[in-house]
Amino acid sequence: MLVSGIKSRPVYTGLILDPHAEHHLIAVEGEGALAVLDMLSPAPRDAAEKATILYTKAGSAPVDHEGALAKLHPYRLQPLPTIQTLLIRLQGFLTTAKMGTRIYIAGTEGFIGQAMQVALNNAIDFHSVRTEHRGSLARRIQCVHCKGFTENVTMSHVPCAHCGLNLLVRDHYSRRLGAFQGVCIDAEVPGELPPAEEIFP
Amino acid sequence: MSMNLMSGSTEIPVRVADIVQVSERVKRFRFEPVAGGSMPVFSAGAHVVVSMNIGSRRARNPYSLMGSVTDLSAYEISVLKTVDSRGGSVFLHDSVKIGDQLTVSTPVNLFPVEQRGRKFILIAGGIGITPMIAMAEQLTAQKLPFELHYAYRNDQAGAYADTLKARYGHLVHLYIDSRDERIPLDALLKNQPLGTHLYVCGPGGMINWVLESGRKAGWPEENLHSERFLAPPSGKPFSVVLERSKKTVTVGEHESILEAIEASGVEPPYLCRGGACGQCLTCVVSCDGTLEHNDHYLAPEERDGNQKIMICVSRIKGSNLVLDL
Numbered sequence: 054m055l056v057s058g059i060k061s062r063p064v065y066t067g068l069i070l071d072p073h074a075e076h077h078l079i080a081v082e083g084e085g086a087l088a089v090l091d092m093l094s095p096a097p098r099d100a101a102e103k104a105t106i107l108y109t110k111a112g113s114a115p116v117d118h119e120g121a122l123a124k125l126h127p128y129r130l131q132p133l134p135t136i137q138t139l140l141i142r143l144q145g146f147l148t149t150a151k152m153g154t155r156i157y158i159a160g161t162e163g164f165i166g167q168a169m170q171v172a173l174n175n176a177i178d179f180h181s182v183r184t185e186h187r188g189s190l191a192r193r194i195q196c197v198h199c200k201g202f203t204e205n206v207t208m209s210h211v212p213c214a215h216c217g218l219n220l221l222v223r224d225h226y227s228r229r230l231g232a233f234q235g236v237c238i239d240a241e242v243p244g245e246l247p248p249a250e251e252i253f254p
Numbered sequence: 255m256s257m258n259l260m261s262g263s264t265e266i267p268v269r270v271a272d273i274v275q276v277s278e279r280v281k282r283f284r285f286e287p288v289a290g291g292s293m294p295v296f297s298a299g300a301h302v303v304v305s306m307n308i309g310s311r312r313a314r315n316p317y318s319l320m321g322s323v324t325d326l327s328a329y330e331i332s333v334l335k336t337v338d339s340r341g342g343s344v345f346l347h348d349s350v351k352i353g354d355q356l357t358v359s360t361p362v363n364l365f366p367v368e369q370r371g372r373k374f375i376l377i378a379g380g381i382g383i384t385p386m387i388a389m390a391e392q393l394t395a396q397k398l399p400f401e402l403h404y405a406y407r408n409d410q411a412g413a414y415a416d417t418l419k420a421r422y423g424h425l426v427h428l429y430i431d432s433r434d435e436r437i438p439l440d441a442l443l444k445n446q447p448l449g450t451h452l453y454v455c456g457p458g459g460m461i462n463w464v465l466e467s468g469r470k471a472g473w474p475e476e477n478l479h480s481e482r483f484l485a486p487p488s489g490k491p492f493s494v495v496l497e498r499s500k501k502t503v504t505v506g507e508h509e510s511i512l513e514a515i516e517a518s519g520v521e522p523p524y525l526c527r528g529g530a531c532g533q534c535l536t537c538v539v540s541c542d543g544t545l546e547h548n549d550h551y552l553a554p555e556e557r558d559g560n561q562k563i564m565i566c567v568s569r570i571k572g573s574n575l576v577l578d579l
């Protein structure tokens with residue numbers, strides 16, 4: 054049912070430290086913290102000393118990685134209660150940051166998409182941002198009919214949180230929106246649906 | 255498919271409308287379309303390939319467009335007279351007169367301004383100033399912030415330095431080698447807002463220095479842009495067999511493989527003719543010597559693989575090369 058092989062499907066190449074960066078600005082959600090630990094633990098000590106980590110436990114709650122991140126002794130660690138507050142902090146840092154700052158994003162796909170949008174809005178090149186997908190495969194989708202967003206979708210189809218249409222979750226991804234496309238799956242005979250499968254656990 | 259389409263560009267007959275001596279070794283040429291009307295639209299950073307008949311030889315050299323992107327009544331290029339064996343720039347300087355006809359290709363932009371950038375640092379060395387003139391003008395029109403850093407050898411060499419200074423004031427910084435003035439690159443790289451893009455055009459050594467310093471200062475590759483057209487180096491003659499076209503051509507001492515092939519009536523694709531764009535990449539069937547890669551397009555592994563060659567600038571040391579053409 055899933056329409057695969059679509060080019061817009063994002064690829065996350067993993068968090069790789071830029072040894073030349075003057076500063077590392079790291080936006081991380083949930084299990085993404087593990088990717089940050091993997092990147093910074095083996096790195097020379099001054100890597101963490103140049104790192105600002107914005108962390109929200111969101112997806113990984115109740116597991117909290119704040120303690121583990123603090124043990125890295127980063128230049129600055131800011132725990133934030135929600136993805137939304139983290140994105141606002143990120144915007145704040147990006148407004149004043151200088152060239153030589155490398156941006157990293159780790160967490161679920163929905164989080165990476167939203168943080169990337171903030172980066173793009175600040176004239177940062179998509180390819181210069183280092184990303185790693187950790188945690189749930191859940192998707193953030195946009196209904197193509199009402200344009201509303203539905204978060205944390207793990208099933209192959211799902212009712213739109215806004216207009217209620219049954220949406221097929223496609224691989225078609227919008228960088229600008231940081232979301233996958235959801236298209237009405239039962240337009241011909243409303244209510245006639247294949248069983249929903251959990252495909253993005 | 256027509257020959258012109260194959261080479262990815264169309265040739266436009268132009269008339270030389272004006273020639274201005276800008277500095278000791280630089281002349282500016284203004285080209286108007288012979289057919290009247292206007293020239294094709296271009297964006298800052300674009301270049302054209304100028305074709306000239308020098309004796310029995312046809313030379314084609316790439317030059318950056320430096321005029322305003324809003325004035326399409328003519329194209330303007332600036333040519334540094336370099337005494338190399340190929341003679342393209344000498345021919346333009348010494349033989350071309352107002353009223354003469356030449357042909358130029360449609361513009362190609364391998365050095366475009368990143369439209370979503372927040373700020374732009376333009377760094378030019380010598381004649382590398384030409385694309386920056388168009389960029390400064392375009393950025394001004396778009397109200398995007400920029401600064402221009404222009405280094406040249408001595409007081410006589412700074413083509414357009416005064417004009418630029420007069421037009422853009424404090425945005426223009428001049429550095430004169432003979433007075434030991436240097437671009438304060440490290441300080442410059444340290445103090446730019448996120449989203450800044452850097453453009454450098456000039457001699458190879460300068461480009462490498464700027465790009466390398468940029469990387470070391472933690473600038474992402476995506477924000478560092480450079481352009482450099484190499485003139486094809488000379489070398490011993492050798493023969494080239496075009497396997498598919500069933501032709502054999504001789505590449506002369508001062509000729510590139512591409513030029514020799516064109517002279518035989520085959521038109522391989524090209525865009526920059528300077529080893530930069532990758533368009534002329536050709537597969538090597540066999541070679542009885544060694545490939546001399548002169549481009550800056552192929553990756554090191556590709557060079558060592560001996561299966562690909564950029565025929566606009568590279569040659570062989572040997573006597574016979576067979577190409578998949």
Ligand code: FES
Nearest residue numbers: 527531532534566
């Ligand atoms: S034509 Fe551009 S690399 Fe040869």
